[in-house]
Every structure is written in structure tokens, then in C-alpha cells.
Amino acid sequence: MKIVIIGGVAGGASCAARARRLNEQAEILLIERGPFVSFANCGLPYYVGDVIREESKLLVASPELFRQRFNIEVRTGHEAIAILPAERKIEVRELSSGQSYQVEYDALVLAPGASPLRPPLPGLDREGVFALRTMPDARAIRDFITSRQAKRAVVVGGGFIGLEMAENLVQRGLEVSLVEMLPQVMPPFDPEMASLIAERMRSKGVRLLLGQALASVEADLTVRTREGLELPTDLVIVALGVRPETALARSAGLELGERGGIRVNDQMRTSDPHIWAVGDAVEVQDIVTGRWGLLALAGPAQRQGRVAAATICGREARFRGVQGTAIVGLFGLAAGCTGTSERTLRQAGRDDFSVVALHPGHHAGYYPGARPISIKLIFRSEDGLILGAQAVGEEAVDKRIDVISMAIQKKATVFDLEECELCYAPQFGSAKDPVNMAGMIAANVVRGDLSLARWEEIGEEAGLVLDVREPSEFERGHLPGALNLPLGQLRSRLGELPGDRKLLVYCQVGQRAYYAARLLVQHGFSPALLSGGYRTWLDRTAANEDSLVVK
Numbered sequence: 001m002k003i004v005i006i007g008g009v010a011g012g013a014s015c016a017a018r019a020r021r022l023n024e025q026a027e028i029l030l031i032e033r034g035p036f037v038s039f040a041n042c043g044l045p046y047y048v049g050d051v052i053r054e055e056s057k058l059l060v061a062s063p064e065l066f067r068q069r070f071n072i073e074v075r076t077g078h079e080a081i082a083i084l085p086a087e088r089k090i091e092v093r094e095l096s097s098g099q100s101y102q103v104e105y106d107a108l109v110l111a112p113g114a115s116p117l118r119p120p121l122p123g124l125d126r127e128g129v130f131a132l133r134t135m136p137d138a139r140a141i142r143d144f145i146t147s148r149q150a151k152r153a154v155v156v157g158g159g160f161i162g163l164e165m166a167e168n169l170v171q172r173g174l175e176v177s178l179v180e181m182l183p184q185v186m187p188p189f190d191p192e193m194a195s196l197i198a199e200r201m202r203s204k205g206v207r208l209l210l211g212q213a214l215a216s217v218e219a220d221l222t223v224r225t226r227e228g229l230e231l232p233t234d235l236v237i238v239a240l241g242v243r244p245e246t247a248l249a250r251s252a253g254l255e256l257g258e259r260g261g262i263r264v265n266d267q268m269r270t271s272d273p274h275i276w277a278v279g280d281a282v283e284v285q286d287i288v289t290g291r292w293g294l295l296a297l298a299g300p301a302q303r304q305g306r307v308a309a310a311t312i313c314g315r316e317a318r319f320r321g322v323q324g325t326a327i328v329g330l331f332g333l334a335a336g337c338t339g340t341s342e343r344t345l346r347q348a349g350r351d352d353f354s355v356v357a358l359h360p361g362h363h364a365g366y367y368p369g370a371r372p373i374s375i376k377l378i379f380r381s382e383d384g385l386i387l388g389a390q391a392v393g394e395e396a397v398d399k400r401i402d403v404i405s406m407a408i409q410k411k412a413t414v415f416d417l418e419e420c421e422l423c424y425a426p427q428f429g430s431a432k433d434p435v436n437m438a439g440m441i442a443a444n445v446v447r448g449d450l451s452l453a454r455w456e457e458i459g460e461e462a463g464l465v466l467d468v469r470e471p472s473e474f475e476r477g478h479l480p481g482a483l484n485l486p487l488g489q490l491r492s493r494l495g496e497l498p499g500d501r502k503l504l505v506y507c508q509v510g511q512r513a514y515y516a517a518r519l520l521v522q523h524g525f526s527p528a529l530l531s532g533g534y535r536t537w538l539d540r541t542a543a544n545e546d547s548l549v550v551k
Contacts, residue, residue: 001023001025001026001027001106001107001312002026002027002028002029002104002105002106002107003016003019003026003027003028003029003105003106003107003108003109003312004029004030004031004090004103004105004107004108004109005028005029005030005031005108005109005111006031006080006090006108006109006110006111006112006248007031007032007033007110007111007112007113007279008030008032008034008036008037008038008074008111009037009038009039009041009111009113009279009298009301010038010279010298010301010302010305011111011113011278011279011280011301011302011304011305012030012032012109012111012278012279012305013030013037013038013060013061013305014301014302014305014306014309015109015111015276015278015304015305015306015308015309016028016030016066016070016072016305016309017066017070017072018305018306018309018310019309019312019313020070020071020072022309022310022313022315023313026313028070028071028072028073029072029073029074029075029103030066030072030073030074030075031075031078031079031080031090031092031103032074032075032076032077032078033077033078033079033080033095034076034077034134034135034136035076035077035135035136036059036076036134036135037061037062037063037066037074037076038059038060038061038062039058039059039060039135040058040059040060041133041134041298042298043057043058044058044132044133044134044135044137044138045132045138045161045164045165045167045168046164046168047138047142048132048138048141048142048145048165048168048169048172049167049168049169049171049172050168050171050172051168051171055135055138055139058135063075063076075092077094077095077096078092078093078094078095079092079093079095080092080248081093081100081248082248082251082252083108083248083249083251083252083275084102084252085252085253085272085274085275087104088104088105088106088108088274089102089103089104089105090102090103090105090108105274106274107274107275107276107312108274108275108276109275109276109277109278109305109308109309109312110248110249110262110270110275110276110277110278110281111277111278111279111281111301111305112245112246112248112279112281113245113279113280113281114242114243114244114245114280114281114294114296115133115242115243115245116131116132116133116238116239116240116241116242116243117238117240117241117242117243118131118238118240119214119240121214121215121216121217122215122216122217123216123217123218123219124217124238126217126219126221128144128148128221128234128235128236129217129221129236129238130144130235130236130237130238131237131238131239132161132165132237132239133242141235141237144235145172145174145235148234148235150174150234150235151173151174151175151234152174152175152176152177152232152233152234152235153169153174153175153176153177153233153234153235153236153237154176154177154178154179154223154231154233154235154236154237155169155176155177155178155179155236155237155239156178156179156180156214156223156236156237156238156239156240157178157179157180157238157239157240157241158178158180158182158184158185158186158187158208158210159185159186159187159239159241160186160326160328161239162178162180162185162237162239163178163185163186163197163201163328163330164328164329164330165237165239166178166201166206166330167201167204167206167329167330167331169235169237170204170205170206170331174234174235175205176205176206176207177206177207177208177209177231177233178201178206178207178208178209179209179212179213179214179223179225179229179231180208180209180210180211180212181211181212181213181214182210182211183210183211183546184198184210184543184546185197185198185201185208185210186328186335188324188326188337188341189335189337189341189390190341190342190343190376190390191343191540191543191544191546192376192536192539192540192542192543193335193337193374193376193390193392193539194543194546195539195540195542195543195546196333196335196374196392196539197328197330197333197335197392198210198542198546199542200330200331200332200333201330201331203331204331208546209225209229209231210546211227212225212226212227212229213225213226213227214226214238214240217236220232221233221234221235221236223236242280242296243260244260244261244262244280244281244282244294245280245281246260246261246262246281249262249270249277249281252272252275253271253272254270254271254272254275254277255270255271257283257292258283258292259283259292259293259294260283260294261281261282261283261284261294262277262281262282262283263282263283264276264277264278264282264283266307266318266319266320266321267307267308267311267317267318267319268282268304268307268308268311268319269308269311276308276311276312277308278301278304278305278307278308279301279304279305280294280295280296280301282304284300284319284321284322285321285322286321286322286323286324286340287320287321287322287323287408287409288323288339288340288387288388288408289340289344289345289348295322295324297322297324297326299325300322303319304319307319320409323338323339323405323408323409324337324338324339324340325337325338325339325401325402325405326338327397327398327401332394333392333393333394334391334392334393334394334395334397334398335390335391335392335397336390336391336392336397336398336400336401337388337389337390337391337401338388338389338401338404338405338408339378339386339387339388339389339404339405339408340378340387340388341378341388341390342355342376342378342388345378345387352380352381352382353378353379353380353381353387354378354379354380354381354442354445354446354452355376355377355378355379355452355531356376356377356379356438356441356442356445356452356531356532357374357375357376357377357510357531357532357536358374358375358377358434358437358438358441358509358510358531358532359372359373359374359375359509359510359532359533359535359536360372360373360375360430360434360437360509361373361430361434362393362394362395362396362397362429362434363395363396363426363427363428363429363430364426364427364429364430364431365430366426367426367427369395369427371393371394371395372393373391373392373393373395373396373397373400373434374391374392374393374532374535374536374539375389375390375391375400375434375438376389376390376391376532377389377404377414377417377438377439377441377442379413379414379442379446381445381446382446383413383446384413384414384415384442384443384446385411385412385413386404386407386408386412386413386414386416386417387408388408389401389404389405389408389438396428396429400433400434400435403417403420403422403435404417404435404438407420413446414438414439414442414443414446415439415443415446416439417435417436417438417439417440417442417443418436418439418440418442418443419439420433420435420436420439422435422436441510441514441531444514449518450514450517450518450529451517451526451527451528451529452528452529452531453502453504453505453528453529453530455530455536455537455540457502457504457528458479458480458481458504458530459480459481462501462502463501463502463503463504463528464483464497464498464501464502464503464504465479465480465481465482465483465504465506465530466482466483466485466497466503466504466505466506466516466527467479467482467483467484467485467506467507467534468484468485468486468487468490468505468506468507468512468513468516469484469486469487469507469508469512469534470486471484471486473508473534477534477538478534479506479530479534479537482506483496485497487507487512487515487516490516490519490520491519494520494523494525497520497525499524499525502526502527502528503520503525503526503527503528504527504528504530505517505520505527505528505529505530506529506530506533506534506537507533507534508533508534508535509532509533509534509535509536510529510531510532510533513529513530513533514529517529
């Protein structure tokens, strides 16, 4: 058997190594257009920022290692330019000489990746305008900063790469502005969670220009937006996302999906039975929503490569789909997510879900150094099936999101989170872990022990906003029109509450409001909790300000 793989990095390289482990007799050839077959592209921003100082640290495997350890031939600097499916051949061009030749295959794996989005706008081809996708890209940015003694940078795009580049350019001592067309950074997050990220970036000196779309880059590297802003700068990073590389697949007549990626089945096989595809170039199915989409993440690409190798070698293997589990670190803050977001569900017209918010400490409060984590859990109202989660904090965010990610994959419910047994010592967590707490709150909702109010209900005549914090807390800030009755006085002052109106109850983060809601229910009132309390209200307010005001 001859297995030919086009493209390395996560998907192609993992496919090649796995195929060798399963079949010692196969001839395996990997064709890579670039100079590196397997490198850590997720580490590129940190190489630009001098966090990773040696380029060699980013090299995962070399052609020599593939040859010596796996007996796999790797040809870097060779580009596949055509697929001849009827003949089971590919045409390859050696970039250094320009000469072309053909290679036969029994099984072909496409792992061409994706290319940075470059909209047809004036000036994006100018010197000093960069995208970051490869090792040479990172090297070029580093060299430009040093040789030009750059002091200012504009990053266009507020996704993962844009934010990581902003942080690392600040790390290099540059003054950074970030331009984002949407009213928030980090589109996978809901606005109130993204506002926490934006707050941290502003506190570290990044100028956020939200609701601003790139229009052009002028000859002097001034960035202009469609809304009329002009930003003089020394360096521009365009981080608007990526587009799947599908030219080879399209020319070979392979089926493409609605989002423009290569359509594959759960064995990673394309519409041609002898061709597989993996990585950023393929469309993947979301296990929560069932929708097909594009997801440029190394973890899924690596798993897809393993599945493709297994099925090529006659093993039974299936790719389960994706749930978009991801995390970003920014200026000491971590923001992680898994599953779907509230916004995505509402855009799909769904209203069969509930949301709880909480702000627990990352470990026991009595142990020094506890830091709050803001957590948002989304679940199906009927049965508590977990649909998604987001968390932002300085410590142990990855631990909580990873637990919930696995729960989603196993189709667990909030009752499972309520009962999950997690390791505990005071420096690592609490006897009632934040994951348990999220499950307990949500389980109370599904059981009917707790009703949730929508934040949009504030100000409606049918509801009275009840603040059960202490008067000193109330005086420092409160929700519009709120009545302050501290929890400790509530039983003795029930007569001050109207019996014919719904009570929207809140405290600082939710715990006292829950106690109050249970008390009120048993005294004949109709309370509903504003989940996450005043802290969440502040986050939502900041998100609304971001959507209205350019900062």
C-alpha cells in the first residue's frame, strides 16, 4: 500500500505517524509545500513576543526524524498542484527547481490547512502588513519589528490570534490598537463574558476599537476604518480568520460543504473512496447543535489524522464531531469555552434552554490566593442536558472547562455536574467545586426549586427588583429601581413586599439571592433569580457599552 499525504503540521503529521504504527509495510510519503513539516503554530504569537526565544523550540518533528524513527519520506518545498483521481495520481512541483512530476497513491490524505483571510481592500499587500500562519510569517514579523524599531502596531481582528498577537506585541514594548468589526472581542463568547476580556486588555494599555471595520492601509501604514478612524502605525497584523485551502479538492471534483470546506464522513473519507481529508480544510459537525462548520483547532485536526490513518489501515474508527473547546490566555487572564453559546442558540431561534451564572473562588476561600472565576453554564431546560459553558478568571479556568467539555461529549446533564467527584485540597479547589456549584444551581432550576428571571425583565412593570445585599453594598451601586431588603431582615419585613408582583431577586453573585428566593417561595411569593447577581449585571452593562461606544 502506498499512502500519500499532502500537508503536515497537526493533521497530516499525526496521520503519517499513526499509519506507520498500524502498518509497517506501507510506503508513506508526505508532501509539504513549506520548509517545515511539523511545527507548533499555536506557539507563533509567543515567538513574536519573545516568550519563546528559540525558533527551534517550535519544531515538533523534522524530515530526518520522520525518516529515522518512522521510515516515512517527507519532501518539504514540494507543492501538490493537481489530483488525478481516475489514475490515482497527484502532480507535484518542486519549488526550488520548478520541475513537476507525478506520484501514484493507493490512499491519499489531504491536509492542506487554511490560509489567512485577506479581503480585497487597498493596501493589504504593503510592506509592514502581516498575517501570522507559518514559521516564516513569525520570523518576518520579528525581523521587521527589530529592523524598523517599531513602536506602534495595529491588530485587525479580535479572535484568538488577534488577541494573542496584541498581548505579545505589548510584551515587546509596542503601543497596540486592536480593530474589530463586531461590538465585542472573542466571537465564540457571549458579550458579557467577552467584556471581562476587553476590560483586562484595556487595563494593560491595549486600545480597543470595537464596531470598526478595516477599510484600507495607506502608503504610510495609516490604518483607515469604514467608520472614519485613522490610525497611524508602524506595523499592521491582519488576523481576520482563515479560509480552508480547497483548490486541490475542488479541481479534483471532490464534494465541498456549504461553508466551503471539504465534505467528509465520520471516517474522514471524502466523496472519492480513495481520498481522505483532515484538519482546517474540512467541514466538521458540531455535536451540540448538529450544524456543519469550520473549526481551525489543532486538537480536532490531530484526532482526525488518527481516524484517517486507522480507516486507511483497515481499522474501525469514527470521528465524533467537535464542540469548539478552546482557551486563550491574556495578561494573566484565561478565558475558556466549550459547546455552544447563548447567542448562537438564540440566533438559531431556540428557546428551550436556560442559563446560570456564578462567580466562585478557584479554590477554598480560607486558603490564601483564591481568585474568582466567572462561569456561565447553558443547559436544556427540559432535562438539564449540558449545551455549553464559558469561564473567565486568573486561575484554574482550564480545569473547569475541561471537566464540562468531557461532560458534553458524554451527553451528561447538570445533575451529573452536581454529583461529579473532583479532587480537593484547599489550594486546588473546594469541597463544593465551582463545577459542582454550577451543576447544583442548574439542577435546582430543572427541578423547579428555583426560577430564573431574564435580565431583560428589569424595568418591566410586572416585576419588582429586590436587592438582598447589605445597605453599604447597595449604596455603592445597584440595579435601576431596586428595593433594598437585606437577607438578614427579610423574614421580618415581608409585609413591605407586594404580593401581586413578580420579584426579581439578586445579590452580589447569587448565593444570598438563592436563599432569599427559597424563603420567599415558602411564604407565598413568586421570586425569580437574576443569575450571577450584581457582578453579572456589571459585566452585561460593560458589554452593552462596548456595543454602543467606540473606545
